[in-house]
Amino acid sequence: MAIIECVPNVSEGRRPAVVEALVTAIRNVPGVRVLDYSSDPSHNRSVLTLAGEAAPLKAAILALFEQALATIDLRTHAGEHPRLGAVDVVPFVPIEGVTMAECVALASETAKAVAERFGVPVYLYEEASTNPARKNLEDIRRGEFEGLADKMRNPEWAPDFGPPAPHESAGASVIGARMPLIAYNINLATDRLDVAKKIAAGIRHSSGGFRFVKAMGIALEDRGIVQVSMNLTNFEKTPIFRVFEVVTREAARYGVKVLESEIVGLVPAAALVATADYFLQLSAFKSDQVLETRLRQSE
Amino acid sequence: MAIIECVPNVSEGRRPAVVEALVTAIRNVPGVRVLDYSSDPSHNRSVLTLAGEAAPLKAAILALFEQALATIDLRTHAGEHPRLGAVDVVPFVPIEGVTMAECVALASETAKAVAERFGVPVYLYEEASTNPARKNLEDIRRGEFEGLADKMRNPEWAPDFGPPAPHESAGASVIGARMPLIAYNINLATDRLDVAKKIAAGIRHSSGGFRFVKAMGIALEDRGIVQVSMNLTNFEKTPIFRVFEVVTREAARYGVKVLESEIVGLVPAAALVATADYFLQLSAFKSDQVLETRLRQSE
Numbered sequence: 189m190a191i192i193e194c195v196p197n198v199s200e201g202r203r204p205a206v207v208e209a210l211v212t213a214i215r216n217v218p219g220v221r222v223l224d225y226s227s228d229p230s231h232n233r234s235v236l237t238l239a240g241e242a243a244p245l246k247a248a249i250l251a252l253f254e255q256a257l258a259t260i261d262l263r264t265h266a267g268e269h270p271r272l273g274a275v276d277v278v279p280f281v282p283i284e285g286v287t288m289a290e291c292v293a294l295a296s297e298t299a300k301a302v303a304e305r306f307g308v309p310v311y312l313y314e315e316a317s318t319n320p321a322r323k324n325l326e327d328i329r330r331g332e333f334e335g336l337a338d339k340m341r342n343p344e345w346a347p348d349f350g351p352p353a354p355h356e357s358a359g360a361s362v363i364g365a366r367m368p369l370i371a372y373n374i375n376l377a378t379d380r381l382d383v384a385k386k387i388a389a390g391i392r393h394s395s396g397g398f399r400f401v402k403a404m405g406i407a408l409e410d411r412g413i414v415q416v417s418m419n420l421t422n423f424e425k426t427p428i429f430r431v432f433e434v435v436t437r438e439a440a441r442y443g444v445k446v447l448e449s450e451i452v453g454l455v456p457a458a459a460l461v462a463t464a465d466y467f468l469q470l471s472a473f474k475s476d477q478v479l480e481t482r483l484r485q486s487e
Numbered sequence: 488m489a490i491i492e493c494v495p496n497v498s499e500g501r502r503p504a505v506v507e508a509l510v511t512a513i514r515n516v517p518g519v520r521v522l523d524y525s526s527d528p529s530h531n532r533s534v535l536t537l538a539g540e541a542a543p544l545k546a547a548i549l550a551l552f553e554q555a556l557a558t559i560d561l562r563t564h565a566g567e568h569p570r571l572g573a574v575d576v577v578p579f580v581p582i583e584g585v586t587m588a589e590c591v592a593l594a595s596e597t598a599k600a601v602a603e604r605f606g607v608p609v610y611l612y613e614e615a616s617t618n619p620a621r622k623n624l625e626d627i628r629r630g631e632f633e634g635l636a637d638k639m640r641n642p643e644w645a646p647d648f649g650p651p652a653p654h655e656s657a658g659a660s661v662i663g664a665r666m667p668l669i670a671y672n673i674n675l676a677t678d679r680l681d682v683a684k685k686i687a688a689g690i691r692h693s694s695g696g697f698r699f700v701k702a703m704g705i706a707l708e709d710r711g712i713v714q715v716s717m718n719l720t721n722f723e724k725t726p727i728f729r730v731f732e733v734v735t736r737e738a739a740r741y742g743v744k745v746l747e748s749e750i751v752g753l754v755p756a757a758a759l760v761a762t763a764d765y766f767l768q769l770s771a772f773k774s775d776q777v778l779e780t781r782l783r784q785s786e
Contacts, residue, residue: 193778223781239782283778368778375770432767448770454778457756463763468731471674471747479582479667479753480779482522483490483538 189484190286192294193223193368194238194245197277198256199265201227201234206259211236213255219244224454232267233276237454239283242294249278249298253306253361261357262333272329272336273308273359280316280365283456284484291365292316296348299363303350306358309340312348313364325362333359367400370420370459371452372428374435377445381407384414387438391416391431398434400426413447423459429466457481488783489585491593492522492667493537493544496576497555498564500526505558506533512554518543523753531566532575536753538582541593548577548597552605552660560656561632571628571635572607572658579615579664582755583783590664591615595647598662602649605657608639611647612663624661632658666699669719669758670751671727673734676744680706683713686737690715690730697733699725712746722758728765756780 200206207227215222220240227234238248253275260274278298280291295316303310317323321344331339336354339345346352347360354360376384384405391397392404400422406415416435420426436446458475465473476482499505506526514521519539526533537547552574559573577597579590594615602609616622620643630638635653638644645651646659653659675683683704690696691703699721705714715734719725735745757774764772775781 191779191782221782223778239778428763428767446768448768450770451772451776454776454781457760457777457779460763460777461756461759463767464727464759467766468727468762469745469747471749473750477750477753478756478759479492479522479538480490480756480783482753483520484779 190241190290191239191283191484192242192245192286192291193281193283194240194249195279195281196236196238196249196252196275198234198236198252198260199232199262199267199271199274199276200256200260201232201267202229207234209259210234210252210255213251214238214248217244217248217251220248228269230267231269232265233269233271242286242290245280246294246298246301249275249363250301250305253302253308257306257308257355257358262359263357265333270326270329270332271359272333273355273361274357275308275361276329277313277325278361278363279314281368282365283368284458284481288315288365288367295363295365299349299361302361302363303347306355307351308355308358309347309350309352309360311360311362313362314366316364318348328362336360367422367424368456368459370423370428370455372418372420372431372449373452374416374418374432374449375408375447376414376416376439377447378414378442379407379412380442380444381405381414383439383442383444384416386442387435388416388418390438391418391434398426398431401431423456423462427462427466428459429463489540489589490538490582490783491541491544491585491590492580492582493539493548494578494580495535495537495548495551495574496570497533497535497551497559498531498561498566498570498573498575499555499559500531500533500566501528508558509533509551509554510535512550513537513547516543516547516550519547527568529566530568531564532568532570541585541589544579545593545597545600548574549600549604552601552607556605556607556654556657561658562656564632569625569628569631570658571632572654572660573656574607574660575628576612576624577660577662578613580667581664582667583757583780587614587664587666594662594664598648598660601660601662602646605654606650607654607657608646608649608651608659610659610661612661613665615663617647627661635659666721666723667755667758669722669727669754671717671719671730671748672751673715673717673731673748674707674710674746675713675715675738676746677713677741678706678711679741679743680704680713682738682741682743683715685741686734687715687717689737690717690733697725697730700730722755722761726761726765727758728762
């Protein structure tokens, strides 16, 4: 059995009944499970976490668009988070028994179906991107819904699928494939913010650190400590344990100890298995030795 | 969804067609998965690993007995491994979403059904044992099939279920509940067998070590190194990481490094998640943050 995760972000976080209806539309699709969903009223945005195989997930995203288009109107939508459309972003994420290439194909098929059925222009992003200039979500979303009609007049911003102008109420959507994101923080036993900031600068990609780390140093003022707050964007290539070991070593250079670390939200089991493998110096350990993995493979 | 593992050991390891028929009998039970099976001809014994919920597993074990009684006769069986019956041992093991008490109840119900349907006497063992003197498998099995009729004349060896004498061809069976067993070895970067033996003696329960560790020191002569070879019989109470850390420290006392460690066969994901949690100093990590666990919970 393949497991693909899908994390649609929708532009509604203030009307619980509308969000519930979106979730229900997805739950009505056999073979798709809703693992989690949460709404942020100040962002006026909700994030859903789904899992399933390719065909049911595609059907679920089409059901989500149908429901979202009936209930969300970007012309009257306001919130702190940047957004381009009613169903703003839809990443497909390979978890188990499935390749990134298959998730890219799923993203493309889903984008095509969304454009054809609903007349919403769709941009492909990240691994599914067909154009290096619009691989990053931030670049595609710049200008937001309000600037979209102007932006799309530029032929460079012709969508991958659908009409060359925004959908009147639903804007445009960004659909793609990416690795799982791990929100990972390391708390230091110090109140010295400069230490957290220097360590963050040392390990993040943008200033010379690991390829798949975004990091910043912040103060946890109520606790009197500081934190290296991170997103790990590819745990296979930049694994948790390596980040932990380097942060520990860099902290020691300032005479500071790691107090604890934390994983926020969901994490693929493989990221933790790789961590155990590293610290136990496991020899020739295979993922199908994990009982639960074998269980899924036997389905 | 509950996941219970069941690891029946059957007294047949030389006739592949007979073993295949046993596996097929189990596979025909809906809701049960055969994760693994392997035969040892010198032991003349096969070990099957099944998983499922309580009711299907009970049905699978009854199907296994029916098939085994038709094809295995202990009166003509010989092999190196001690055995009491055609279906020799059946442990139920809690993996996820199920308590040990539920596995004990399942063992007892299954034992009762086996005795009633097939007239095979059954002893309950380990966590399902009703009698401290016959908690250990080795004690129950002492004397083997050949000594069973004599042994059962002693009222202390009246079975928990079924007739007070052996089944003519199938002997008796031992059914119970236990924690998952982890076969775990640590290889040392030395050829000094005394070091492996001293470390094994220090960590095993029988000589003063951890409550749930069985250990011995052995030489891996083809590689010119030594190994601390272990069974961890309760990874929740004596976790892998603690054993690894203590062996590493004890080895250092002899100027020896850990070369690598290895997990043989299957391991519950929880044992590896606990290891990652320990080494990363995770704060307030919950098992339902593991994506795959959340996935099963949503079933």
